[in-house]
Amino acid sequence: MPRRCEAGDDGAFDEEGLARGAARSPRERPARAHPAALAGQVRPLHRVGGARDGHTAVPRHADALLRAVDRLEHPRPRRGPVRFGGSRFHGADPRAVAAGVVRRPPDPAGAEPSGRPRPCADRAGPAARRAEPGRHGVPRPRGGGAPDGHLGPDRRHRDEGHAPHRASQRPRTTRRRRRAAGDAVTAAAVRAAVAAVHDPELRRPLGELDMVRDVSVDDAGVAHVGVALTIVGCPAADRIEREVRAAALTVANVTAVELELGVMSPAERAALTEKLRGGRPARQIPFGPESLTRVIVVTSGKGGVGKSTLTANLATALAAQGLQVGLVDADVHGFSIPALLGLGGAETPPPQPTRIDGLMIPPVAHGVRTISIGMFLGADGHAPGAVAWRGPMLHRTVTQFLADVWFGDIDVLLIDMPPGTGDVAISVGQLLPHAEVVVVTTPQTAAADIAVRSGLVARQTGQRVLGVIENMAPLTLPDGTRLDLFGEGGGQQVADALSNDAPVPLLGSVPLSPQLRSDADEGRPVVVAHPDDAAARAIVEVARAIAGTRRPLLGRTLPVRVR
Structure with a gap:
């Protein structure tokens, strides 16, 4: 370790002592001299000099010291340029070490053969300590000093053909990369959030529907989001946008949203319908x-027993229990399901x-996906007209309701049948x-006798009678x-008559209710409007x-395919 020199009153220094320490061979001189040791040799300079504009000023009569410092090693700089006697030079110059603001690389691998500091060489670990202001006798810079590690051009490096190391460029590039990476992460989070939004008609996430x-x-x-709607004039466009x-x-970090709504191309719609069908051919009944x-x-032997009213309320009650429910109004001649569920009214068409x-997405009311022939009548704003169709047209209508209407993955499909045992049955x-099959009857004996016939016809086609509901009890x-x-006991009479081959239970008796009638006229299911009735x-x-x-699922083929 070079010995420390002391300053006299006249500012003279021991030049020979510094020269002996600097003239040692690399093997004799310590390989990792700490900046504090070098700063200790010239610490008296800070007492005889001054500081201005963030630089250290050294009197011109210290020429002997400057010649000795020229032979010292030059680690990477810590603070701004050092001015000796008014001459400015880069902090990597050998004389900059005298200010104690630079240090040696922590390891010989930290410097390149040319002497230029290797990038990030000053981050080799805890042993690579910088000379900090206020420590090792180093003064704090004042004024507009250069930022940490950013010094002026190195004329000696430029003369040797090496470009000076600009540490300020690396942080700017890193910040740009980090900002770009952050924007990508935010965009991915926005895409995930938007993809989770469900289409109100298809009842599936937008991401799953592409x-x-x-x-x-x-x-x-500002998040820029693009969404493609299924068709032009999509009725759910406003809700999807919100x-x-x-x-x-x-x-x-998202402050605003700019949404652009588009429309799917014909090829995209074809791919969507294929995905909704699940690989099933067109016009094939999925049930x-x-x-x-x-x-x-839901069937009955005669009209006027409240079959449609019970069907609408049953569908709403099943949906309220968490089931996915679909409802087909197969009473083509006497359709009433849209009005009972509040889809349209006396003055507004459903x-x-x-x-x-080739798919039809049914409207949804009270969580029930509903289709009815009444939705295709009165589209011009006039009152729905009457339907006078024979058997082939009725069969085609029922087939289209079951094959072309997309109900999605539903748990229960209710079918409101016309009364009697005609073509639709x-x-x-x-x-x-x-x-x-669920048979609806009233307690009246005449209605109970006819209701038994509808259950017998259902059994002849292979259907199973699930139970009997007594309405207007x-x-x-x-x-x-x-x-x-209307009397009493008609429901149990029908259940007993249909229990010859297999037991048929009486599922329940629904009493007469003025509230049930008034809510049906207003298009509100009583199980929702007045659940205490x-x-x-x-x-x-x-x-x-x-x-x-x-x-029972025993012996049944489940719709599972291996891909």
């Missing part, structure tokens, strides 16, 4: 014996299904021989008395009884 287009996030935090904006704004969807046919190529029995008045307007409670119990009965 409806999400380009997603990017600019430096201002939910996409809300989902994108949930991502951190076959291998389907996991329960098909329940909404039409959305057509995507025969067509449904042929198309869905594995369906289950006796009403309990506020004073506790019972009003049996006696009729509503009875219907909910019937829905629970139906949901509690499961079809």
